[in-house]
Amino acid sequence: MTAWPAMRVSPMARMIFPASVVVWAVAVNQHAEATKKASNVRVKLARGCLWIMTLPLCGCTGACCWSPMRELPIIESEACLQAVLFFLFGFSPAFSPHHNTEQTLRPFFFLLLCCGLAGLASAAEADDSDYRNALKLLSEGSYEEAKKAIEAVIASQPEHAGALLDLAILQCGMGLVDEAKASFEQIEVRFDPPLAIRDLIRKIRAGECRREESRAGSRLQIRLGRGYDSNANQGARDPYFMLAVDGGVIPLMLAPEFRPRSDSFTQFGLEAAYTRPGSGTLLHTYFNARKNDRISDYDQATGVIGVEEPWRIGNWESRWGGNLGATWLGGALYQKQVNAYVQVLPPWPGLPAGWRISALGDWSRLWHPTLYRFDANLLRAQALLTFQGRDTQFLGGLGVARDDGESGRAGGDRRGWTANLIVRQRLGERLLGEFSWSRQSWRGEAAYLPGLFDERREQRATLWRVGASYAVTPRQSVLLEYRFLDNQENISLFAYRSRQIMLNWQYDFDL
Numbered sequence: 001m002t003a004w005p006a007m008r009v010s011p012m013a014r015m016i017f018p019a020s021v022v023v024w025a026v027a028v029n030q031h032a033e034a035t036k037k038a039s040n041v042r043v044k045l046a047r048g049c050l051w052i053m054t055l056p057l058c059g060c061t062g063a064c065c066w067s068p069m070r071e072l073p074i075i076e077s078e079a080c081l082q083a084v085l086f087f088l089f090g091f092s093p094a095f096s097p098h099h100n101t102e103q104t105l106r107p108f109f110f111l112l113l114c115c116g117l118a119g120l121a122s123a124a125e126a127d128d129s130d131y132r133n134a135l136k137l138l139s140e141g142s143y144e145e146a147k148k149a150i151e152a153v154i155a156s157q158p159e160h161a162g163a164l165l166d167l168a169i170l171q172c173g174m175g176l177v178d179e180a181k182a183s184f185e186q187i188e189v190r191f192d193p194p195l196a197i198r199d200l201i202r203k204i205r206a207g208e209c210r211r212e213e214s215r216a217g218s219r220l221q222i223r224l225g226r227g228y229d230s231n232a233n234q235g236a237r238d239p240y241f242m243l244a245v246d247g248g249v250i251p252l253m254l255a256p257e258f259r260p261r262s263d264s265f266t267q268f269g270l271e272a273a274y275t276r277p278g279s280g281t282l283l284h285t286y287f288n289a290r291k292n293d294r295i296s297d298y299d300q301a302t303g304v305i306g307v308e309e310p311w312r313i314g315n316w317e318s319r320w321g322g323n324l325g326a327t328w329l330g331g332a333l334y335q336k337q338v339n340a341y342v343q344v345l346p347p348w349p350g351l352p353a354g355w356r357i358s359a360l361g362d363w364s365r366l367w368h369p370t371l372y373r374f375d376a377n378l379l380r381a382q383a384l385l386t387f388q389g390r391d392t393q394f395l396g397g398l399g400v401a402r403d404d405g406e407s408g409r410a411g412g413d414r415r416g417w418t419a420n421l422i423v424r425q426r427l428g429e430r431l432l433g434e435f436s437w438s439r440q441s442w443r444g445e446a447a448y449l450p451g452l453f454d455e456r457r458e459q460r461a462t463l464w465r466v467g468a469s470y471a472v473t474p475r476q477s478v479l480l481e482y483r484f485l486d487n488q489e490n491i492s493l494f495a496y497r498s499r500q501i502m503l504n505w506q507y508d509f510d511l
Contacts, residue, residue, distance in 0.1 A: 130156070131163060138166070139353035142317070143174055144280060161191050218510070223269035225479070225504030227290075228262070231496055233298050235260035238492040243452060260496065263292045267502065282308040282321075297330040306339075315347035336367040343384075356386045360399070376405040382418065391426035403442065411444035411457045430471040438463045453491055460488045469506075479504040 134149035147170055153163045168183035184201045187193055193201070239259055243250045273284040289301040308321030320342040327335040341362035348357050360382045368374040382399025403414040420438040427433045444457040467481035481502045489495040 128153075131160070134163070135166070135353075138170065142312075143170065146170060147174070161187065161193075165197065218274045219272070220509040221269075221271045221506060222509075223267070223479075223504045223506045225267050225502055226264065227267055227500055227502035228264050229292075229498060229500045230262045231260040231498040232263040232265070232292055232295050233257070233261045234487075234496050234498065236493055237495045237497055241492045245452075254493075261295055263295045265290050265292045267291075267504065269504075280310045284308070299328075299330055301328040302326070317345040319343045319345075333369055336369070337364055339364040354388050356384075356388075358384045358386070360384055360397070373406050373409045376403055376409070378403055380418065393422075393424040395422040396420070401440075401442075411448040412446035414442045414444050414457075416440065416442040416459075427468075432469045432471075434465070434467045434469070436463075436465040448491060455490060457494070458490045459494070462486045462488075475508045477506040477508075479506055 130149065131153045134146050134153060137146035137149055147167070150163050150167045150170065153160055154167065157163065164183060164187055168180050168187065171177075171180035171183060187197070188201070235258055236254055237260070239254045241252055241254065243252055267288070267290045269286075269288040271284070271286050273282060275282050284306055286304045287302070289299075291299050302325065304323050304325040306321055306323035308319055310317070310319050312318070320340075322341070323337075323339040325337045325339070326333065327337075339362060341360065343358055343360045345356060345358040348355075351357065360380075362380050364378040366374075366376050366378065379402040380399055382397045385394075385396045387394040397418070397420045399418050401416045401418055403416070405411075405413055418438070418440050420436070422434070422436045424432065424434045440459075440461045442457075442459040446456060447454045448457045462485070464484045465481065467479060469477050469479045471477050479502075481500075481504070483498075483500040483502075485498045485500075487494070487496050
């Protein structure tokens, strides 16, 4: 069995390292005595013992600290050198008589960790350009290319344990669960991974390798749940409004059916996707239906079908796609739409790993069969900043929008801006939290209804959302979600607020 990973260890280092542990204990003891008696001699002795203790970690002759030769290294790594220098000089005041013993020990445990991580990194050759290129592709989100590059590294360096671990985690993130399990088993059989790696493998096998993140093959997701809406009919927040008639203003009160009405509801959702292997072409469909317990006139259903195609030219990436959708309200067709979009992801060499900047543009055509002169064309351009980490995902966007209605539409065309923020954070082995915020602002170009509402309509809709998902099994999850929608308008008839809370059960299939 191969060690994890293979590191060059000198015979002298093997002898001195156990002794250094004893010296370390002496150093701690000297520090404890120095704390009581404030003896400068013992303080210096403690510092000296610490210095001797660190030598076997990076070079038994001390060469790693001040000589470029490094003839007897346990771990040949600049990271180890930097860690030793940082802790020796940065934490030398730690052995003062007034310093707490518990605080003193923490830096040295961290030092051992730094040197251990440096050892893992040193398993690869110093000039491992292929491996570095694979990691770069991974940080840029080019998962298919990164997977091929890592596989090439493993083919040329079969003992590269780090590359094999990267491949297993990448396969897991791409939804290739069976391949990921095989890679992890290979790590356990061929190598002797440390406890931290074994714990990582255990967590992934317990459900952290989620099939819903699949980027290849087919998947189906079903949701069923219950919820409550404080304003199921989007009733106006203010029951009174002013109507301009013949140069005067008449105060009026809304009928009860146009005021906020709360209701509970049952919700069903279905989402299916197929990713074509090799090309990455995505075909997807989505359907969601909500049935209120009492207010059936506001039952809702939405269906969407779409396609997305990735392409790459040099270091530039892009995704383009289109969708067809329809919405039903109270059992009748309310809206039809067609949408097309393109997203461009240029290379940004200066960005930290995991961060991406992109530009998104989309066009939508809307038809409203039951509304008079409400059809419109929507145009939007948005800049996006995203981050993809192991436990954290972030998306932030800011853009401008244009809504061109058909001739004679109330208020004419509209101009506005959009902003959104989404953060997903893993909170535990099976718990995932999510927070999102979005703002849509519109301003009409003409009076909304001259003679009745002479002002131009101004709308500011803000949506707050907080949710959590708990994986009961690798395929089943329970989702709790809270939403608050605040639609502010200068025409009080259209201003409303809504609070929703939902509890859903979700099941994922691999087809």
